[in-house]
Amino acid sequence: MRYGDLVAVDHLDLRVEAGTITAVLGPNGAGKTTTLETCEGYRRPQGGTVRVLGLDPVRDRRALLPRIGVMLQAGGAWSGVRAEEMLRHVAALHADPLPVGLLVERLGLAECGRTPFRRLSGGQQQRLGLATALVGRPELLFVDEPTAGMDPAIRRTTWELLEELRADGVTTVLTTHYLEEAERLADHVHVIDRGRLIASGTPYELTRAGGATTVRLVVTKPFPPHAPASLQTALGPATEVTTINAQSLLITGPADASTLAKVSAWCEQHGVLPEALTLGQRTLEDVFLQLTGRVLTEPTPSGTAG
Amino acid sequence: MSAGTFTPSPGAAPLARQVRAQALMETRLMLRNGEQLLVAIVIPVMALVGGVIAGRRGGIELDGRAVDVLTPGVLALAVMSTAFTSLAIATGFERRYGLIKRLGASPLPRHGLLLGKLGAILVVHVVQGVVLVPVALALGWRPGGGAVGVLAALLAVLVGAAAFSSLGLLMAGTLRAEATLAAANLVYLLLLVGGAVVLPRASYGAAGEVLAVLPSAALGDAMRAALIDGRVAVVPLLILVAWAVAGAAAVSRSFRWE
Incomplete structure (x- = not known):
């Protein structure tokens, strides 16, 4: 059987x-x-x-x-x-x-x-x-x-x-x-x-495939136009930049001093003020965001038809 | 693999055990529900007592003693109450609460579910008889027709329950629960008043001939023939069989689990 x-x-x-x-x-x-x-x-x-x-x-x-x-x-x-x-x-x-x-x-x-x-x-x-x-x-x-x-x-x-x-x-x-x-x-x-x-x-394969670490950038006011593209150019091909919403971005790739320095320089150059810059491990949430460009919506309390 | 608490051991219970469980469960829930009891027992008792009092005061003209004419019709009404109205409303809400869908994923096959429902209806019929017959006897009912009459009445109850339950399921399987609730009660009231179930067709004048094709009139006719004259009324029984077959065919095409 x-x-x-x-x-x-x-x-x-x-x-x-x-x-x-x-x-x-x-x-x-x-x-x-x-x-x-x-x-x-x-x-x-x-x-x-x-x-x-x-x-x-x-x-x-x-x-x-x-x-x-x-x-x-x-x-x-x-x-x-x-x-x-x-x-x-x-x-x-x-x-x-x-x-x-x-x-x-x-x-x-x-x-x-x-x-x-x-x-x-x-x-x-x-x-x-x-x-x-x-x-x-x-x-x-x-x-x-x-x-x-x-x-x-x-x-x-x-x-x-x-x-x-x-x-x-x-x-x-x-x-x-x-x-x-x-x-x-x-x-x-x-x-x-x-x-x-x-x-x-x-879960391990999904979250650790490719870049294992992430940098999450949240800023005080909405990003300027073409923000993800210009940041992507500044960071180079080893990282991937995904928009979470108008004021936050997810950067997947090596979360090292070099990446952080480039992110800071980019913020200074574009006149954006970081509110939070968080290093972390990639989660399934991040995987979903990278694959679809959308966040997994928060569940309603009663659950809805899927 | 060593036996743990949840080690799989799947399998269906024998069909007879499943049907018995289903019938007992549905009976219990029906008898626990106040509205269902009202329709199943209180309304028929009121129709019987009210009709007999009205007959004594000359309010209705009947061919014979009021209690003898009305009791067979009230027993027919009791069948209609349970097999049609109660079943339709209960099944409508079973669909709404996903119970039918849930049982659809259990070992209970669809015919097992239907047999269970039929079993529950018959058990409730017995309860109704246990209440209604002594009330009728206390009011002076003298059933005619003897043993043949009783057997003919039981046959009419079975065929009538089949006809009305297929119509009840048809309604419950296609309409929303709230619409079923409203429609099942409305149809019940209309048939109670104008369907020649409690009162014989002769009381409706010229319309009586046309009413004969209604399942309510057919069941009333069959019950009166049995319990007044001790006769098996073939034509009304055939009309009920036709309703049962047509209803069942429509149910098997249209019934939706959700």
């Missing part, structure tokens, strides 16, 4: 290795949810091939579904159902479910008590969604924005749980627009934008 999954969305090839966590990273509207729902058999691809656990998600749906766990981005329960009741119900649909009490404890669902689903907080609904995805002991887990709407402490608990799942041999595919989540959890990151794969690799 082959675990490798081939996923295609608009000429994009993704492959997922067994027993790993794969993150599909991209801004809202990039096609993350569409990619996941195509793997889950909700959508029939117009072209290309999708194989999940060696099965066609649409044609072999009945054989595939018991083997995968699905967490939707939102909802997924009766409006009047209690959290534990919902979890027990999904458990009853599986042959060898996990003990419900274990998941209630691990995901802190006891606090939901007798509250109906529609009155649970966003974070509680997310945790119930994750619990129902896990309860059937799946081989492969698809989670859509698993920690959107969770507070930081619970997000960390959820990450630990996903790492434990990996240690126990569960394969996870998650979508996220939290860079921190992708960097912390994923063995492999696929960065997608507008339905296309724009970068793929381990």
